[in-house]
Amino acid sequence: MQGFDVTAILLNSQLAGMLADGFLVTLIIATGSWLLAMSLGILLLMIRLMPSRIANHAVRAYVSYHSNVPTLVQLILWYFGISSLLPSTLQEWLSEHHAEATFAIIGLGLCQAAYFSEDLRSGLRSIAAGQEEAARALGHGYVGTMRYVMLPQAFRNALPALVNHTVSLFKNSTLAMAIGVAELTHAVKEVENQSFRTFETFLIATLVYLACSLLLMGIGAWLGHRARPVGAR
Amino acid sequence: MVDDSGSEQPNMIEFIHVNKRYGDFNALVDINAHVRKGEVVVVCGPSGSGKSTLIRTVNRLEEIQSGTLMFDGQNVHAKMTSKTLNRLRSRIGFVFQSFNLFPHMSALDNVMLSPVRLRGLSVAEAHDKAMLLLDRVGLTSKAKSYPAQLSGGQQQRVAIARALAMEPPAMLFDEPTSALDPEMVGEVLAVMRSLASEGMTMMCVTHEMAFAREVADRVWFMDAGSILSTADPRSFFSNPEHPRAKRFLADLRAR
Amino acid sequence: MLVQIYDIVRDDWLLLLIGQYPNGPLGGIAATLLLSVLGISLAFPLSVLVALARISPWLILRAPATALVYTMRGVPLLMIIFWGYFLVPLLIGKVVPGFVTMVCALVVYEAAFLSEIVRAGIQALPAGQADAARALGHSHLGAMRYVILPQALYNMMPSILSQFVSTIKETTLGYVINVPELTFAANQINNRLLTKPFEVFFLLAVIYFVVCWSLTQLANWLERSIAAKRAGKGRTSEAVSNGTPLVAEP
Numbered sequence: 153m154q155g156f157d158v159t160a161i162l163l164n165s166q167l168a169g170m171l172a173d174g175f176l177v178t179l180i181i182a183t184g185s186w187l188l189a190m191s192l193g194i195l196l197l198m199i200r201l202m203p204s205r206i207a208n209h210a211v212r213a214y215v216s217y218h219s220n221v222p223t224l225v226q227l228i229l230w231y232f233g234i235s236s237l238l239p240s241t242l243q244e245w246l247s248e249h250h251a252e253a254t255f256a257i258i259g260l261g262l263c264q265a266a267y268f269s270e271d272l273r274s275g276l277r278s279i280a281a282g283q284e285e286a287a288r289a290l291g292h293g294y295v296g297t298m299r300y301v302m303l304p305q306a307f308r309n310a311l312p313a314l315v316n317h318t319v320s321l322f323k324n325s326t327l328a329m330a331i332g333v334a335e336l337t338h339a340v341k342e343v344e345n346q347s348f349r350t351f352e353t354f355l356i357a358t359l360v361y362l363a364c365s366l367l368l369m370g371i372g373a374w375l376g377h378r379a380r381p382v383g384a385r
Numbered sequence: 386m387v388d389d390s391g392s393e394q395p396n397m398i399e400f401i402h403v404n405k406r407y408g409d410f411n412a413l414v415d416i417n418a419h420v421r422k423g424e425v426v427v428v429c430g431p432s433g434s435g436k437s438t439l440i441r442t443v444n445r446l447e448e449i450q451s452g453t454l455m456f457d458g459q460n461v462h463a464k465m466t467s468k469t470l471n472r473l474r475s476r477i478g479f480v481f482q483s484f485n486l487f488p489h490m491s492a493l494d495n496v497m498l499s500p501v502r503l504r505g506l507s508v509a510e511a512h513d514k515a516m517l518l519l520d521r522v523g524l525t526s527k528a529k530s531y532p533a534q535l536s537g538g539q540q541q542r543v544a545i546a547r548a549l550a551m552e553p554p555a556m557l558f559d560e561p562t563s564a565l566d567p568e569m570v571g572e573v574l575a576v577m578r579s580l581a582s583e584g585m586t587m588m589c590v591t592h593e594m595a596f597a598r599e600v601a602d603r604v605w606f607m608d609a610g611s612i613l614s615t616a617d618p619r620s621f622f623s624n625p626e627h628p629r630a631k632r633f634l635a636d637l638r639a640r
Numbered sequence: 641m642l643v644q645i646y647d648i649v650r651d652d653w654l655l656l657l658i659g660q661y662p663n664g665p666l667g668g669i670a671a672t673l674l675l676s677v678l679g680i681s682l683a684f685p686l687s688v689l690v691a692l693a694r695i696s697p698w699l700i701l702r703a704p705a706t707a708l709v710y711t712m713r714g715v716p717l718l719m720i721i722f723w724g725y726f727l728v729p730l731l732i733g734k735v736v737p738g739f740v741t742m743v744c745a746l747v748v749y750e751a752a753f754l755s756e757i758v759r760a761g762i763q764a765l766p767a768g769q770a771d772a773a774r775a776l777g778h779s780h781l782g783a784m785r786y787v788i789l790p791q792a793l794y795n796m797m798p799s800i801l802s803q804f805v806s807t808i809k810e811t812t813l814g815y816v817i818n819v820p821e822l823t824f825a826a827n828q829i830n831n832r833l834l835t836k837p838f839e840v841f842f843l844l845a846v847i848y849f850v851v852c853w854s855l856t857q858l859a860n861w862l863e864r865s866i867a868a869k870r871a872g873k874g875r876t877s878e879a880v881s882n883g884t885p886l887v888a889e890p
Binding site: 216217219220221222223224225226228229232233234236237319323324325326327329330337340341350351354357358361362364365366369 | 710711713714715716717718719722723726805808809810812813815816823827830837838840841842844845848849852853856
Binding site for chain 2: 282285289290291305379
């Protein structure tokens, strides 16, 4: 058994390169799906707030599906299932243009959008009663009230939940491995197979994940601190 | 304050056979009354009498089922686009019992927001006007403070400045001091008193009877959804006509 | 499409239900539920210990507990499973089936998240409870055992049930290390049929949805009834609800 030697991985340009590439793919997947999830989440919230009962039920069904079906199953359904329903020309185009990563971003983004919209909805509901009325009494319309008074407060209230779900999103990027995306955990398996240095490889990847998650939580805490009015009584 | 002997000023607020129901409960019953330009009207009565409901119908925070409500010549409850309603509301100053300042903005931003976004004032103009208003309510030093850093009385004064920023022809006050600790009631009433002396048309729901006696031109006494008397303060407090008004004043004095 | 889904169910319901048992290890829904139940029930006592350690006044207990919780919160479960795959045979000394690895990984992972729920439950109790227990003479651990934990755990039941639902969803990761649970079984069916991937995986999604949704509804119902009980207790005293008079009639 070789002795513990992290440098065997880190200084080996090929192996380190594989890990770095994997990490880059993880970042791409995580960022892409986060952007999709946040924009879709806000859209879902706006739809949910519409007075139509159909709109209400549609969003509730969306959230219910995405929170009760495991994320991995959602990704598998997208990549193996839904892709088979697409017209063959589109399927061919996709398989030449990073189909795996695309479906991973779509699947993860759509899933997290459900959570983000619920977080924002809770954030909206926890705004003090009378805020909306005060804005309306001043003469602001629906859009103005949302834009200047309600949504800023909803985001502030929802911040802890949004940060938690962002960390979840980041961790869920590993699931893309199951549909063939060469992200960090996938790279770890490859490097481990080649180098037989299981412990060192695992440790490096674990520390990378941990560092990123803690960074995200730290950013969240800093944002929360900034958003809170100074010297609240 | 209105000059009694002078010519009649036009009606700023007018209730004509206004009725409002919540399901089976009659909240407002055949309200007929008016507030003239420059008048200060205090609305009082036991709890549940419909005072808050009444004042909230003026800027249509509550709907009415029948009757007409006129504000400065405009029918408040007519069918209208939301744009028209918003513009109407921006002309009616409303001060809430729970202040409802926007917690994510400083006092100055609270006052500046609506003139900039609704009236199209430039930020510089709005800033100067807002500072003038904050000075008027005695809070220039707190312009950059956030609501969480202000006492209840200070918050309510900022709320008054915020309503005044839209230069409304009339101000409505819904129990402005009821949520305040006793020692802060005076500072808010002082602002309201100075507004009245400058000729602002005001309608106030309040329990502050000393304020009513000094500042009001008329006192509307309400009970069970109806206005039972609209006398001037002197007559109302010394010799109320209606037996329920007598009982209400007796209960108040007994406290 | 519905007809095809019905065909799949009709032909392979046994595989989906219990995998290839008895011709192989237990699989399918049975394996999924077994993994989840084992995971959560073994994690639970561990999570109580971790929660107590996190709120204890001694750094030597607090530090490792906090480190564990933050690590599990920050590292993907798949990575934890890989660690388990590597470490468990080392620690036990012989090769273990993927099922055991999966259980170990789930237990450690869930213990961290459950401990946060337990900790929240303990800290949500009014401070007066601990004070009253200590005033009566109970030790710190005694107060925990007889007064704090029973109440906290009762209040936290809906959250614990929610975490159980999360555990069920997490068992799907077993698919990546060839643990024969439900997702693995569905994949086997798909590899055999090859022409109906959408129907197979849609069915898979539906099965998970039904299981998780029902449990979530149960958790919501529990939360409502606990809240109602809590509100109710404030209005009537114990003696009255037991039927015994508080004060003797004159």
